[in-house]
Structure formats: structure tokens, C-alpha cells
Amino acid sequence: MTQDETLKIEQVSKHYQRNGSHIVAIDDVSIRVEKETFKIIRGPSGSGKTTLLLTAGGLLRPDTGNVVVKGQDMYSMSADKRTGFRGKNIGFVFQQFYLVPYLTVLDNVKMPGIALAIPDLDSRAKALLEQFCLGERLAHYPSELSTGERQRVALARALIANPALLLADEPTGNLDIDNEHIILDCLWEYVRKGGAVVMATHGLRTEGFDDVYNIKAGMLQS
Amino acid sequence: MSKWNIIWREIFYNKTHFAIGLLCISVALGLVMGAVTLLAAHEIKTEQIINQKEHETRADMAKLEDDYRLMMRDMGYNVLILHEDQSIDSLRIDGSPNTYMPLEYVFALSTGGIKNLNHLFPVLQKRTTWEEKEQEIILCGIMGQVPNFEKPQFLDDEGRYRNPIRETLPQGTIEAGYDIARITGINAGDQITFQGEEFTVHRVHSRRGNDDDITLWCDLEKVQQWFGLEGKINGILALECVCNFEAFGMVESEVQQILPDIQVMEFGTILRARFEARARAAEMRETAIDSEIAYRAHLGVQRQQLVRFLIPVVLTGAAIWIFFLISSNVKERRGEIAIMRTVGVRESTIMSIFLIKAALMGGLGAVLGSIPGLLAGASWEGIALWSTEFVQLIHPVMLLLVILGTPLLAVVAGWIPARKAAQLDPAVILREE
Numbered sequence: 203m204t205q206d207e208t209l210k211i212e213q214v215s216k217h218y219q220r221n222g223s224h225i226v227a228i229d230d231v232s233i234r235v236e237k238e239t240f241k242i243i244r245g246p247s248g249s250g251k252t253t254l255l256l257t258a259g260g261l262l263r264p265d266t267g268n269v270v271v272k273g274q275d276m277y278s279m280s281a282d283k284r285t286g287f288r289g290k291n292i293g294f295v296f297q298q299f300y301l302v303p304y305l306t307v308l309d310n311v312k313m314p315g316i317a318l319a320i321p322d323l324d325s326r327a328k329a330l331l332e333q334f335c336l337g338e339r340l341a342h343y344p345s346e347l348s349t350g351e352r353q354r355v356a357l358a359r360a361l362i363a364n365p366a367l368l369l370a371d372e373p374t375g376n377l378d379i380d381n382e383h384i385i386l387d388c389l390w391e392y393v394r395k396g397g398a399v400v401m402a403t404h405g406l407r408t409e410g411f412d413d414v415y416n417i418k419a420g421m422l423q424s
Numbered sequence: 425m426s427k428w429n430i431i432w433r434e435i436f437y438n439k440t441h442f443a444i445g446l447l448c449i450s451v452a453l454g455l456v457m458g459a460v461t462l463l464a465a466h467e468i469k470t471e472q473i474i475n476q477k478e479h480e481t482r483a484d485m486a487k488l489e490d491d492y493r494l495m496m497r498d499m500g501y502n503v504l505i506l507h508e509d510q511s512i513d514s515l516r517i518d519g520s521p522n523t524y525m526p527l528e529y530v531f532a533l534s535t536g537g538i539k540n541l542n543h544l545f546p547v548l549q550k551r552t553t554w555e556e557k558e559q560e561i562i563l564c565g566i567m568g569q570v571p572n573f574e575k576p577q578f579l580d581d582e583g584r585y586r587n588p589i590r591e592t593l594p595q596g597t598i599e600a601g602y603d604i605a606r607i608t609g610i611n612a613g614d615q616i617t618f619q620g621e622e623f624t625v626h627r628v629h630s631r632r633g634n635d636d637d638i639t640l641w642c643d644l645e646k647v648q649q650w651f652g653l654e655g656k657i658n659g660i661l662a663l664e665c666v667c668n669f670e671a672f673g674m675v676e677s678e679v680q681q682i683l684p685d686i687q688v689m690e691f692g693t694i695l696r697a698r699f700e701a702r703a704r705a706a707e708m709r710e711t712a713i714d715s716e717i718a719y720r721a722h723l724g725v726q727r728q729q730l731v732r733f734l735i736p737v738v739l740t741g742a743a744i745w746i747f748f749l750i751s752s753n754v755k756e757r758r759g760e761i762a763i764m765r766t767v768g769v770r771e772s773t774i775m776s777i778f779l780i781k782a783a784l785m786g787g788l789g790a791v792l793g794s795i796p797g798l799l800a801g802a803s804w805e806g807i808a809l810w811s812t813e814f815v816q817l818i819h820p821v822m823l824l825l826v827i828l829g830t831p832l833l834a835v836v837a838g839w840i841p842a843r844k845a846a847q848l849d850p851a852v853i854l855r856e857e
Contacts, residue, residue: 253855281771285765294766294767313430316427317767317773363768371854
């Protein structure tokens, strides 16, 4: 593993048994993601994109293979240690945002502070929201935001702990084209500042990204 | 940002959910506290009522006893002094004593310093036949009332009774009982012949319902002559004496100190009636108190049984309710839990968020429920707010137990759903959604 390597997925497979049938979610997948890179996993629904991201993020133990983030084998750690490690080093963005409805925009962004000691949490959260053009929305609740704004809040939350890796599962899936651009710009900004992004999408427009992997029936093709 | 922010914000966001839980705990604790307070209040009130009842009953019964005493005081009682050899059985059968003692005995008593006897009457009475009328009678020889010099307040300067209860029979007269007068057809003022001598009927007594109704009273000396018992009598009546029944033994010993060969018996039932009335009054008092104690004890047992049934049912019901509330809360917040786990929140923190909420529900519910429960329990038993009795109802240990025990119960009830929340697999939730 090189010093710049943020994520290394080696020969990872994940199979399920559902209703008596054997489902191959991901099959012998290997990916390397270095810092300041933006990689795309592209595939139709049910192709295994989400499973791959969850496995990469330490949320879903693979049947075989290794997932190494910043030189640490995620699944050799205890569950508790892995949770802590994930919080510190990996950010997640989902299509559904998963904002907490009873917390304001600012508090949603600060929410990882429950688990992590993040220096200057408040000012950092405000700065991020300012960066994502939500400086006027700090005291608003998710229900008062547009869809694009919600996703930007979710992105700010994912970046609050300044993670090395950001895993984005169709973050623009529910957005209009303008908001999609805003989100992608934010992600690129993060990459330029030294982060690494792996984004799953079923969209076809993939110009400008460092690598685009196609996934089909759990198998990855460059 | 801390988990406390999450807890508070969620409570305020989901007010209805929390309010339902709070209401459930409050009602449960209100019932428990009310029931426990009712029992404690019952104890206090019982003691109070019994004390009051005892006090009232004692006062009432003392008054009743006093009334009896006053009613009977002036009635006095009658004592018959007999020779010690006199058989009481034969006295009852014959209607008159068959042993004799000297007339001097009455004078010995008169001057002997007797305190408990009043009016002394020496008598000589025997069953006999009124030959002229062929009628069985009791003939009773009497003389005037012999003064008891120990009671100078009743006597005049010459040592005679100021108000004698029986006048001396005038010379040559006779008195007749009701039945003997009716049978022989004699009336007061009539001239009659008795044992061959002429007498004037001085008086006919009204019906008494005893041997007096067949008695003829005549001068003692005459009777002694007729029977050949000069200087003898067979009884001394001491009438309208006043003393306690309990002290009646003292009368006999007092008399026996002067006349060792006599015996004393009370005749008539006044003294016994007085004693029994007082005993009955005392018994009524005890019965009244006992029945109140029994009623309160019965009520207490019923209430204890209710509490024994109510507390477990109510607490179990509250625990089940909390279990379902927390379970539904976990279900509603699955996405939130998943994202928390994703951003690094540990299982223990997730679990504590739900348990703290349950504990807050329990603690706040305990406070909100206990106070009305305490007030309701006290007012049910009629204990005034902030009275001494009310303050006695507030047991610090009990309150502490409720304030600490209820959150604990809520935590226990919420444990399983909270643990399920902590163990939710974020990957499953995120994939599903």
C-alpha cells in the first residue's frame, strides 16, 4: 500500500441467501483509491453498488477479501473500534440524506460530535455550511429545506470530521441538474483538498472523473 | 453536540409520544402512591379514630356509669344480719330464719361504730297460722328503728332519726301485707283479733311481690312472748345502706368485728343491679371500641389486598406500556439510528439514548404521579393537607424509592428495545431504504 492510498479493496465478495436463493451481491471485487481521486462505481439498481460502498465503509463484513482504509484492515478490528475508526476516517452520503428531523441544519452537521471529539466543531460546521451556501439556514430544520439543500447538509455532515475517504451512494439521485452540479462541485472541492471520493451512480454522465468502474451482477469492470 | 441534545430535541419534537409515556407512568405511580398513602393514612386514621372513639366512649360510659350511680345512689340496699348457724337454704325454703340471737346484738351494732350500715331494725319473724282466720302467715315482730350512732347526721339531739324510714308501730296496732289483707278482708283502721288479742289495723301495705305480702307486723315484744322467745330476735335488717358492691365484703367483716357469730347477706338486688349496670356500661364501652377496631382492621385488610393486587398489576402494565413505546420509538428512528452508527456513534451510546429517555419518562412520571397520588390517598382518608398527619404520610425512604425505582423500572422495561436499537445493522437499514 502506498502512502497516498486511502482505500484498498482486495478480492472482496459478498453473497446473500434470500428466500432460498443464492444472491451474489459483489464478487471478487478489487479497487484502489488514492487521495485526491474521485472514482465512480456505475451500474443499474441491484448491481451491488450499495453493498460495495457499505463493505468499503466497514458497515458490511464481506464473506471474503480485505478492506483496508488508510492502512488499517477494517474487519480485523473489533466492532467498536471499527465504528470509531469509521467515524474519524470515512464520510457517507446517501441518496436519502438521513437528516435528523428534530435537529437544525447546524446541529445535523455537528451530529458526529456525539461520537467524536472534533476540534472547533461549531465553527467548522458553520464554515462548511457557509461553503455549501447554507449560511442563512443554520437554524432551519430539514423539513424547511429544499431537496438540494438537504443533500448539501448531509454532505457537510459527512465532511465535518474531515475524513480521508468519502463514500457517496447516488448522492445526486434525487436532485435536479443545478443541485447535482452544486453537490459535485462540493465533492470536487473536497477532493482537491486531499480527500478521496468513491461515488456510486446509475447515471451515464461520468466525464471528468478519475476512474469509472462498471458493476454488473456484483462484478466490477474497469 | 452531545447525546443529551439528541435526547432533549427528540423529546420536544415527539412531544405526544413522550407525553403518552409520561401520562402512563404518572397514572401508574399515582395509583401506586395513592394506594400506599391510603394504607399509611388508614393506619394513622385508625389510630386517631380509635383514640377518639376510646376517649368519647370512655366519656360516654363514665357519664352512663355516673348516671347509674346517681340513679341508684339514693336507693341504697338492704342487709340482713343473721346468726352464723343460719342455713341460707332453709331460710329460702321457710321464708324466715330458724336460728336466734339476743336482741342486744342490735344495740351492740348501734354503738359499735359501724360505718357501712344505716337504719337498723331487729326482727323476729316466723311462719305461723292466724288461728282466727285459719290463714298461714309470716308474723314479724318489730320495734322502732335503732339508731346507728356512727351516723349522727341522721339523728336529732335525742338520738332519734330525724327522718325515720319506718315509724314505730303504735301500741296495740298491727300492720298487714297486701295479700293477707285482701284474703282476710281487713282494712286500715279495722279492729281484728289475732292470737286471742284485739288489735287495730294501723296500715295495709301495697303490693310488693314478695313474702311481705303475706306478713303481719306486730310489736316485737308481743311476738317474742307468743313464740316463747323473750329477748330473742332472728334477724337484724339494715336498710338503705350505701356502699360499693366491691366493698360489700368489708360490711361483713366490719359487723363481725363486733359480732363474731353472725353472717351478713344482701337482700334485694339493688346493689348487684348497680354493679351489673356499671359492668355492663364498661362492657358496652369495650364492645364499641372493639367493633370499631374490628371494622378498621377489616377495612385495612381489604385495602391491603387491593394494594397487593393493584401495585404489581399497575407496575407491570406501566412497564409493558413503556416497552411498547420505546419499541415504537426505535422503529420510527431506524434511519436516524443507522446514520448515527454510520458516523461513528457506538452501540452503547445508541442504547443509552433510549434508556435515558425511558428513565426521564419514569423519573418525571414518578414525580408528576406521586404528588397527586399522595394528595388523593390522604384526602380519601380525610387527612388535611399539611396537617401533622399529612406530614407523617411523607416517608422520605418511600419517596426516594419511588423517585429512583420508577426510572429503574422504566430502564428495565426499555432495555430490550434499546438493545435492539443498538444492535440494528445500519447496513441492512441503509440498503433497505
